[in-house]
Amino acid sequence: MTLSACVDGEGLESPTSSDAESEVVECDVVPGDLAETEDSVPFHLWVSNQSFDVDPVDIQVYVDDNQVVCDSFLVESQHTWILFELELDGGEHSLRAVGLDGQVELVDTFAVSDEHWGLLSFWTEEGRDFFTFGVEDEPILFQ
Numbered sequence: 001m002t003l004s005a006c007v008d009g010e011g012l013e014s015p016t017s018s019d020a021e022s023e024v025v026e027c028d029v030v031p032g033d034l035a036e037t038e039d040s041v042p043f044h045l046w047v048s049n050q051s052f053d054v055d056p057v058d059i060q061v062y063v064d065d066n067q068v069v070c071d072s073f074l075v076e077s078q079h080t081w082i083l084f085e086l087e088l089d090g091g092e093h094s095l096r097a098v099g100l101d102g103q104v105e106l107v108d109t110f111a112v113s114d115e116h117w118g119l120l121s122f123w124t125e126e127g128r129d130f131f132t133f134g135v136e137d138e139p140i141l142f143q
Contacts, residue, residue, distance in 0.1 A: 040087040042115045046140060048081045049073035051124035054100065059122060062096040063088070073122070081119075081142055088112050095120075097131045106131035 045068070049057045052075055061069035061084075069084055090113050097106045099122055110118070110133075117136045122129070 037089055039089045041090055041112055043086040043088045043112055043118060044116070044139075045069070045084040045086055045118045045120065046081040047071075047073065047084065048078075048119070048121045049075045050078050050121045051075055051129065052078075053124040054122070054129060057099050057122050058101065059120075060098045061120060062094075062098075064093050065096075079142065090114070095133060097122075097133065099131065100129060104129045104131065106133060108133050110135045 043063075045061070045063075047059060047061065047069055049055065049059070051057060055075040056072040057075075058072050059069060060067060063086065068086060071082070073082065074080060092109055092111045095106075095108050095110060095118075097120055098104070104122070106120075110116075112135075114137075117138070117140045118133065119136070119140055120131060120133045122131055124130075
């Protein structure tokens with residue numbers, strides 16, 4: 001896996017929420033830790049805070065135990081998605097998302113064989129905080 005962009009909010013293709021006045025989030029993101037291989041394919045990971053109740057929210061994302069996202073995300077109008085560009089080898093991968101200083105966690109697996117798009121969102125409904133995650137084989141269209 002190669003991390004093409006994402007160092008504490010730098011190198012993003014969308015505006016980052018790093019300027020939010022919130023607690024400092026400890027980050028271990030180091031791009032390029034793992035070398036890209038001939039089997040690597042693009043994985044476009046979109047991350048969003050969809051909770052008006054928790055704003056901003058700290059989110060850390062790990063793919064195959066490598067931290068790839070570490071930032072505070074604003075809800076704004078609920079139409080803010082931050083793009084993180086990854087290169088993953090084809091096959092099965094694990095994803096772990098952590099928020100609210102470890103109080104909320106999602107663990108999932110997904111497979112890639114060619115270019116894919118992922119969407120991770122943080123939500124609050126009926127007093128419960130949680131993540132949702134999905135993977136698509138076509139670009140995700142936002143409205």
